[in-house]
Amino acid sequence: xxxxxxxxxxxxxxxxxxxxSNTSIVGWGRRIDGKNDYVAQQALKLMEGVxxxxxxxxxxxxxPFLTKLPSWLYKLPSQISFGGACMWRYFYLLTExxxxxxxxxxxxxxxxxxxxxxxxxxxxxxxxxNLIGGGVDTTSSTMISCVLAMCAFPDVQRKAxxxxxxVVGSDRSPSWEDIDSKLPYMVAxxxxxxxxxxxxxxxxxxxxxxxxxxxxxxxxxxxTNMIGNLWAIHRNPRDxxxxxxxxxxxxxxxxxxxxxxxxxxxxxxxxxxxxxxxxFAEQGLLYSLTRLxxxxxxxxxxxxxxxxxxxHIPRYHFSQPIMFGHVLTLIRETR
Amino acid sequence: xxxxxxxxxxxxxxxxxxxxxxxxxxxxxxxxxxxxxAAVAREALRKYDGEMRLTMxxxxxxxxxx
Numbered sequence: 410x411x412x413x414x415x416x417x418x419x420x421x422x423x424x425x426x427x428x429x430s431n432t433s434i435v436g437w438g439r440r441i442d443g444k445n446d447y448v449a450q451q452a453l454k455l456m457e458g459v460x461x462x463x464x465x466x467x468x469x470x471x472x473p474f475l476t477k478l479p480s481w482l483y484k485l486p487s488q489i490s491f492g493g494a495c496m497w498r499y500f501y502l503l504t505e506x507x508x509x510x511x512x513x514x515x516x517x518x519x520x521x522x523x524x525x526x527x528x529x530x531x532x533x534x535x536x537x538x539n540l541i542g543g544g545v546d547t548t549s550s551t552m553i554s555c556v557l558a559m560c561a562f563p564d565v566q567r568k569a570x571x572x573x574x575x576v577v578g579s580d581r582s583p584s585w586e587d588i589d590s591k592l593p594y595m596v597a598x599x600x601x602x603x604x605x606x607x608x609x610x611x612x613x614x615x616x617x618x619x620x621x622x623x624x625x626x627x628x629x630x631x632x633t634n635m636i637g638n639l640w641a642i643h644r645n646p647r648d649x650x651x652x653x654x655x656x657x658x659x660x661x662x663x664x665x666x667x668x669x670x671x672x673x674x675x676x677x678x679x680x681x682x683x684x685x686x687x688x689f690a691e692q693g694l695l696y697s698l699t700r701l702x703x704x705x706x707x708x709x710x711x712x713x714x715x716x717x718x719x720x721h722i723p724r725y726h727f728s729q730p731i732m733f734g735h736v737l738t739l740i741r742e743t744r
Numbered sequence: 745x746x747x748x749x750x751x752x753x754x755x756x757x758x759x760x761x762x763x764x765x766x767x768x769x770x771x772x773x774x775x776x777x778x779x780x781x782a783a784v785a786r787e788a789l790r791k792y793d794g795e796m797r798l799t800m801x802x803x804x805x806x807x808x809x810x
Binding site (some may be wrong): 439706 | 749750752756757759760762765769773778779782791798799808809
């Protein structure tokens with residue numbers, strides 16, 4: 410917040426530093442103080458790699474035998490393996506060092522588990538790296554989306570500020586106690602950010618069915634690669650009318666429309682492979698976004714001619730998941 | 745640059761394309777509180793200060809193969 414106050418134009422980097430620092434304290438007991446920190450840079454580099462998990466990006470996914478070609482013929486698979494092996498070693502070394510810290514942290518748990526249960530170095534590095542993979546980009550992107558939403562929907566921002574002011578008054582900042590139990594509109598606002606622009610548009614990691622499934626005339630044999638289109642699910646006008654309008658009331662005083670679960674959305678995925686950091690993320694988002702909205706009036710930037718940008722809300726065109734079943738079938742057949 | 749709620753990156757983890765926003769402290773009192781609390785927080789977090797000297801080059805000398 411102080412960083413944003415002092416250098417508001419660099420707000421994205423301040424948000425990024427905050428989310429890396431949070432996970433780094435939990436993981437290695439070490440705070441990230443500066444935006445140019447080496448660990449933070451490596452973390453952000455790791456997150457660039459997340460694009461390679463978008464299904465269908467690489468031909469070797471559809472034609473797995475390509476990964477067996479010699480590297481002089483097809484370089485990418487060996488490059489990815491080498492990059493991964495360096496990354497896991499890097500996170501393993503960080504964990505080893507983090508376990509020496511005075512305060513409790515996740516590194517200590519990991520190093521103890523390695524001794525007790527014989528985790529490999531790759532497993533330890535992977536589990537440690539997962540903190541960054543799961544905890545950095547997701548939190549920061551959600552916070553940046555919230556800033557965008559507040560600029561685009563000023564009435565929502567004013568309602569949230571009115572609620573905070575009525576509970577907190579004007580002499581102090583929002584406390585944990587206020588945020589935990591006295592700000593229902595703010596709680597609904599955070600849920601609405603997570604629905605409106607869910608970070609993991611494809612619901613993160615693919616799933617697979619354990620049994621054969623028939624669905625709308627399609628046959629899915631057990632073990633089919635299943636990817637949930639969260640972008641479409643969270644913007645289905647049946648469940649969320651005018652889905653691109655940012656409206657916390659959808660989650661205020663219970664759910665406006667029925668939904669398969671009690672929370673009313675699935676920003677953290679579902680089933681066994683849902684996000685393991687959900688409580689950490691929800692708590693951090695609620696706390697930091699409440700304080701951000703308490704502290705600042707968020708407004709769209711001016712252009713060079715000092716003219717206010719007009720908000721542009723194009724019509725919604727993406728309501729139908731296209732060729733969904735066919736793509737899944739194709740992936741299955743080529744295995 | 746225009747504020748566009750559909751201007752998002754095409755990525756597995758999507759985020760808004762860069763946009764400009766203004767952060768205007770709501771009151772002078774709030775501005776002061778933010779600065780004061782930041783100074784207190786900086787002290788409270790000092791126990792997590794520390795320099796990591798590890799680099800990716802250290803890791804590349806001994807990669808952890810699957």
